[in-house]
Amino acid sequence: MNPDASDDEVPSLVEPETNTKVLDDQHDEIPGLVTSSEDAPQAKVPITIVTGYLGAGKTTLLNYILTEQHGKKIAVILNEFGDSIDIEKQLTVSDANSTSAQPAPFVPLANGCICCSVKDIGVAAIENLMEQSGLFDYILLETTGLADPGNIAPMFWLDDGLGSSIFLDGIVTLVDAKNVLKSLDEGLGDEEKIEERKKEEHDEHGPLLTTAHLQISHADVVIVNKTDLVSEEELETVVQRIRSINGLAKIKTTTKSQVPQLEGLVLDLHAYDEVTDADLKFASKGHSHLDPTITTSTITFPALSRAQVDNFDFFLRTILWEEILPNSASHQPFEVHRLKGRIPVQDGNLLLIQGVRNIYDTNELEAEAKAENEGAKLVLIGKGVDQPAFNESLLATLKR
Numbered sequence: 398m399n400p401d402a403s404d405d406e407v408p409s410l411v412e413p414e415t416n417t418k419v420l421d422d423q424h425d426e427i428p429g430l431v432t433s434s435e436d437a438p439q440a441k442v443p444i445t446i447v448t449g450y451l452g453a454g455k456t457t458l459l460n461y462i463l464t465e466q467h468g469k470k471i472a473v474i475l476n477e478f479g480d481s482i483d484i485e486k487q488l489t490v491s492d493a494n495s496t497s498a499q500p501a502p503f504v505p506l507a508n509g510c511i512c513c514s515v516k517d518i519g520v521a522a523i524e525n526l527m528e529q530s531g532l533f534d535y536i537l538l539e540t541t542g543l544a545d546p547g548n549i550a551p552m553f554w555l556d557d558g559l560g561s562s563i564f565l566d567g568i569v570t571l572v573d574a575k576n577v578l579k580s581l582d583e584g585l586g587d588e589e590k591i592e593e594r595k596k597e598e599h600d601e602h603g604p605l606l607t608t609a610h611l612q613i614s615h616a617d618v619v620i621v622n623k624t625d626l627v628s629e630e631e632l633e634t635v636v637q638r639i640r641s642i643n644g645l646a647k648i649k650t651t652t653k654s655q656v657p658q659l660e661g662l663v664l665d666l667h668a669y670d671e672v673t674d675a676d677l678k679f680a681s682k683g684h685s686h687l688d689p690t691i692t693t694s695t696i697t698f699p700a701l702s703r704a705q706v707d708n709f710d711f712f713l714r715t716i717l718w719e720e721i722l723p724n725s726a727s728h729q730p731f732e733v734h735r736l737k738g739r740i741p742v743q744d745g746n747l748l749l750i751q752g753v754r755n756i757y758d759t760n761e762l763e764a765e766a767k768a769e770n771e772g773a774k775l776v777l778i779g780k781g782v783d784q785p786a787f788n789e790s791l792l793a794t795l796k797r
């Protein structure tokens with residue numbers, strides 16, 4: 398059962414053959430949302446979501462960024478989980494020319510259930526923030542340690558609602574090098590959540606899908622922090638494990654969240670728009686079994702004929718919306734968390750595919766020179782994604 402399935406608005410939000418980023422202007426669904434006026438189109442503000450398990454170093458990273466010189470005015474939203482909300486949950490706007498963060502208008506974010514708080518109260522907070530647009534040109538959102546980024550990402554990615562004034566630049570996941578393996582294996586103090594998930598999945602004996610898994614599988618960048626607390630060997634084991642879960646993410650190791658550069662690691666990731674050859678390169682080694690729960694799988698196939706483009710889209714719809722493999726005897730349940738593809742068409746065009754959970758976006762570039770020579774590549778990160786079965790299902794569907 399897909400945890401998002403009860404959220405009936407999600408699957409219908411995106412038409413399969415359209416580009417969500419240029420699709421429509423139906424941003425009237427959220428009252429009070431500030432949108433650009435017709436005659437003065439306003440540039441969208443990028444948002445990076447900073448996630449990571451309890452105590453991994455998210456706030457340390459944000460504080461580090463606010464004191465670094467980066468030439469940007471960054472609005473930071475701390476959506477903390479705990480009792481210290483009065484101090485921590487405030488919006489700060491960092492002036493590009495000053496090194497100290499200035500407290501700015503208070504933006505309350507609710508405590509408790511992250512789906513609801515982010516969807517409802519969190520949205521209001523960000524709308525509130527957008528009314529002051531011009532004061533800042535970048536938003537960093539620190540989620541609570543228990544947040545599932547798969548629920549948050551679509552809010553900013555889709556072109557309606559908040560996506561009309563903000564665009565999702567990417568998801569950065571902080572990982573505690575000392576504790577992450579334990580979190581992946583046991584859920585680390587997250588027993589209630591594990592019990593909940595086990596029930597949801599009707600699978601008490603299957604491998605655990607922990608919050609740590611969800612945060613790593615959706616990440617565009619993983620920052621393995623607290624390297625001072627582990628040996629080099631331990632660190633290498635951690636990096637390998639993360640790489641096996643998410644073969645698409647950039648991985649960096651840090652102490653005190655001091656990333657070597659902000660550009661490309663925290664800011665300006667462009668993880669939800671272009672899909673470059675380099676993006677898919679790391680994931681090219683098929684798939685690995687270092688983590689029993691989540692894997693990255695790559696499917697390669699020849700350029701599509703024009704007639705096969707619809708079949709390919711049918712394949713995507715069926716795996717993402719119905720969560721079954723078309724034209725396949727396999728009935729193993731699976732969940733796709735993240736998906737990227739570069740699919741050349743024989744007429745010279747190139748399809749770029751982006752997906753998060755059951756939402757996906759196809760962008761067709763016209764007459765990309767040499768696209769056809771590349772071969773098609775589809776990378777899937779998820780639970781129960783059986784690479785050979787997916788491969789067979791896709792090939793059978795393309796033949797129809």
Ligand SMILES: Nc1nc2c(ncn2[C@@H]2O[C@H](COP(=O)(O)OP(=O)(O)OP(=O)(O)O)[C@@H](O)[C@H]2O)c(=O)[nH]1
Nearest residue numbers: 450451452453454455456457542622623652653654
């Ligand atoms: N030893 C060590 N401690 C660190 C490092 N980075 C951060 N810390 C400490 O770890 C603690 C948690 O860091 P935070 O930045 O608050 O972590 P967080 O992810 O924001 O935590 P929550 O918001 O509570 O989930 C703080 O005491 C930090 O000073 C590091 O690289 N090494």
Ligand SMILES: [Zn+2]
Nearest residue numbers: 455456457477
């Ligand atoms: Zn924090």
